[in-house]
Amino acid sequence: xxxxxxxxxxxxxxxxxxxxxxxxxxxxxxxxxxxxxxxxxxxxxxxxxxxxxxxxxxxxxxxxxxxxxxxxxxxxxxxxxxxxxxxxxxxxxxxxxxxxxxxxxxxxxxxxxxxxxxxxxxxxxxxxxxxxxxxxxxxxxxxxx
Amino acid sequence: xxxxxxxxxxxxxxxxxxxxxxxxxxxxxxxxxxxxxxxxxxxxxxxxxxxxxxxxxxxxxxxxxxxxxxxxxxxxxxxxxxxxxxxxxxxxxxxxxxxxxxxxxxxxxxxxxxxxxxxxxxxxxxxxxxxxxxxxxxxxxxxxx
DNA sequence: TATTGTTATACTCTATAACTATA
DNA sequence: TATAGTTATAGAGTATAACAATA
Numbered sequence: 216x217x218x219x220x221x222x223x224x225x226x227x228x229x230x231x232x233x234x235x236x237x238x239x240x241x242x243x244x245x246x247x248x249x250x251x252x253x254x255x256x257x258x259x260x261x262x263x264x265x266x267x268x269x270x271x272x273x274x275x276x277x278x279x280x281x282x283x284x285x286x287x288x289x290x291x292x293x294x295x296x297x298x299x300x301x302x303x304x305x306x307x308x309x310x311x312x313x314x315x316x317x318x319x320x321x322x323x324x325x326x327x328x329x330x331x332x333x334x335x336x337x338x339x340x341x342x343x344x345x346x347x348x349x350x351x352x353x354x355x356x357x358x359x360x
Numbered sequence: 361x362x363x364x365x366x367x368x369x370x371x372x373x374x375x376x377x378x379x380x381x382x383x384x385x386x387x388x389x390x391x392x393x394x395x396x397x398x399x400x401x402x403x404x405x406x407x408x409x410x411x412x413x414x415x416x417x418x419x420x421x422x423x424x425x426x427x428x429x430x431x432x433x434x435x436x437x438x439x440x441x442x443x444x445x446x447x448x449x450x451x452x453x454x455x456x457x458x459x460x461x462x463x464x465x466x467x468x469x470x471x472x473x474x475x476x477x478x479x480x481x482x483x484x485x486x487x488x489x490x491x492x493x494x495x496x497x498x499x500x501x502x503x504x505x
Numbered sequence: 506t507a508t509t510g511t512t513a514t515a516c517t518c519t520a521t522a523a524c525t526a527t528a
Numbered sequence: 529t530a531t532a533g534t535t536a537t538a539g540a541g542t543a544t545a546a547c548a549a550t551a
C-alpha cells in the first residue's frame with residue numbers, strides 16, 4: 216500500500232530555487248558573523264545588541280526573540296555587560312523583571328555594526344528599483360504574507 | 361571632513377527586502393533544525409549526513425564545505441559514526457586520507473531527512489511556475505551569478 | 506500558585522595549537 | 529617539508545531541571 220501523502224516530487228525549477236535560497240542563507244551568515252567578529256562579538260551577542268539598540272527589554276523577551284531558552288540569555292547578556300555594552304536595570308513596575316538596555320558605548324557599537332551589515336548587504340544594489348519591488352513581492356508571497 | 365565612502369543610505373524598499381531576507385533565513389533554520397531534531401540530529405550533523413549521502417569524501421573536504429576547521433569535523437563524524445549512520449574508510453590512493461561515507465542506515469536517514477525538508481520548503485509551492493522562474497533569476501542576480 | 510531570572514549541569518560546535526602518520 | 533587527520537584545550541551557545549525572589 217502506497218502512503219497516502221507522498222511528498223510531491225519537487226521539479227527541477229523548485230530545486231534550483233531551494234538551492235539558491237540555501238546559498239543566500241549561507242552568505243547571510245557569513246557576512247553577519249564577519250561583521251560581528253570585526254567588533255569581537257559572536258553572532259548571538261550581535262543579535263542581542265541589535266535588538267536592545269532598538270529598545271530595552273526584559274530578559275524573557277530577548278529569549279522569545281532569539282527562540283531560545285531564557286537561561287541562555289543570562290550568559291549572553293553577562294558577556295555583553297562585562298564589556299560595558301549592555302546593563303541590567305530594574306523594572307519599576309515588576310521587581311522580578313530585569314530590563315536589559317544598551318549603554319552609550321553599546322549604542323555606538325550597534326550603530327557601527329549596522330553600518331557594516333548594510334554595506335555587506337549591498338548586493339541588493341545590483342538590482343534596479345523594479346527588480347527589488349518584484350523580489351520583495353515574491354518573498355512576501357513565499358513567506359505567506 | 362566627511363569620510364569619502366559613506367555607506368549609501370539604504371532606501372525603504374531595500375530595507376524591506378533586507379528584512380524579508382532575514383525572515384527567510386530565520387524560517388530556513390527553524391525548519392532545518394526541526395527536521396534534524398526529528399531524527400535526533402543537530403544541524404551540523406544533518407548537514408554532514410546530507411553531504412555524504414551525495415558522495416563519500418575526505419574529512420578535509422567536509423570542513424571546507426562546512427566552512428569550519430578540520431578538527432571540528434572529527435567530532436561531528438565521531439558522533440554520526442557512533443550512531444552507525446556514517447563510517448570511515450581508507451583511501452586506497454593516499455593512506456593519510458580517511459573517507460567518510462554513509463552506511464545503509466545513514467542513507468535511509470538522509471533520505472527521510474530530505475523528504476522532511478522538501479515538505480518544509482513547500483512554501484515555494486504557493487508560487488506559479490512563472491513566479492518561481494522570476495524568483496530564481498532575481499536571486500541569481502542578487503548573488504552575482 | 507505562577508512567573509522572572511538565575512544557577513548547575515551536560516552536550517555540541519567552534520577555533521587554536523600541538524601531535525602522528527603519511528606523502 | 530608539507531599534508532591529513534587527530535587530540536587537547538578553552539570558550540560560547542544550547543536545553544533541562546531546580547532554585548530564590550516576587551507577583
